Amino acid sequence: MLKHFKNKDTISDICQAIAEDGACIVDGLLKEDLCDELSKDFLGDLEKIDWGIDELGYKNEFYGDQTKRLHGLFSRSTHMETVLTHPLLLGVSRQILLADDKARDIRLSNTELMVLNKNQKNQVFHSDAGSWHRVQKREKLEASPGKGEILVSANCALTDFTENNGATRVVPGSHLWEAGREPTEAEICLAIMKKGSALLYSGNVLHSGGENRTDDIRTGLYLGYAISWLRPIENQLVTNKPEDIFALSAKAQQLLDVVPGGFTVIA
Ligand SMILES: O=C(O)CCC(=O)C(=O)O
Ligand SMILES: [Fe+2]
Structure with a gap:
């Protein structure tokens, strides 16, 4: 069973559950x-x-063959900034990723709308940090327990x-x-949960999309927060209209790594 938390629970308790189990809800x-607003904003693009x-x-x-995926979500919905900068998502990601002495900051790696249709089969088990599998392997080997996490994923x-x-x-x-x-x-x-x-899960935990045996559509909104020295897997200036990205708040732009005048990797 995955542990369940609420918005008012402490970041430390949530991080503790992720450290122990690799995931929680x-x-x-x-x-x-x-x-509902987010779903409404994505609907037209999904239909295309x-x-x-x-x-x-x-x-x-x-x-899989009964799924739709959308990226470049900031140009598709102005509500994305609210999700990106959610205090709990940032708090948990920062606490887990910055536990490492050499970690200085966090960045958004990517966003993805993950829509599962009737008859979508079980996805293969994988870990999301496997996108950087050599780094993932080295960090897991070299880090002391509780450290060495390079990615925190959220599936809303x-x-x-x-x-x-x-x-x-x-x-x-x-x-x-x-x-x-x-x-x-x-x-x-199973991550059974309400709209x-x-x-929330460690980039190292095994997981997969489940099988949809209903007539309903299941929609998850993914955000991956990575340690700032990793290359994000989505380039937001390419997947979105650049002017939409530069219209976001300073905090959001920093997470998207588009703030002029600074280095991406601070050693
Ligand atoms: O659809 C899901 O619930 C998970 C999908 C997933 O893990 C992925 O595509 O990386
Ligand atoms: Fe995944």
């Missing part, structure tokens, strides 16, 4: 109205793309995540496993 992280085809027109086996439920509609499958404790270990059925938990709740 924060109930009611986002207001339901905000979820086909199931299973990414924005470049390719089939992406990792994603814009619709309910249920047992049957594709709730994310998570393997608690797997952030500490040796590479290559596969979970047994008994080790898998507005969020699954």
Whole structure:
């Protein structure tokens, strides 16, 4: 079972759960109205793309063939800034990622809208920090316990995540496993949660999108926060209209690494 928290719980308690289990759920992280506004803003763009085809027109086996993914979310919804700068998401990400002596700041790695349709199958288990697999491996080996995290992921439920509609499958404790270990059925938990709740997890924990056996569409809004010396996997100035990015608050621009006059990596 994944531990559940509320907005008013302390950052330290939430980080402690992520350190122990690799993941936890924060109930009611986002207001339901905000979820509805975000969904409304993304709807038109979702209607323009086909199931299973990414924005470049390719089939992406990792994603699956009954899913739609959208990036460049800041130009698609002005509400994204509220999610990006949510105090709890920033607090948890900073506490986990800056636990390391050589960490100075955090950055957004990417955003992704993850929509699962009827008949989407279970996704393959993976860890999101595997995007930088050499760094991931080295940091896990070299760091002392509780340190060496390079990515904190948030999957915010814009619709309910249920047992049957594709709730994310998570393997608690797997952030500490040796590479290559596969979970047994008994080790898998489902991130069942209400609209507005969020699954927060270590970049090292094994997880995957679940199977959607319903007629409903399941929508998750992903944000990945990375240690600032990593290259983000999404270039926001390319996926969005640059003028939309430069219209964001200074705090948001810093997370997106577009503030002029500073170095990205501060040694
Ligand atoms: O859809 C989900 O719940 C998770 C998807 C995922 O983990 C991914 O695509 O990296
Ligand atoms: Fe993932």
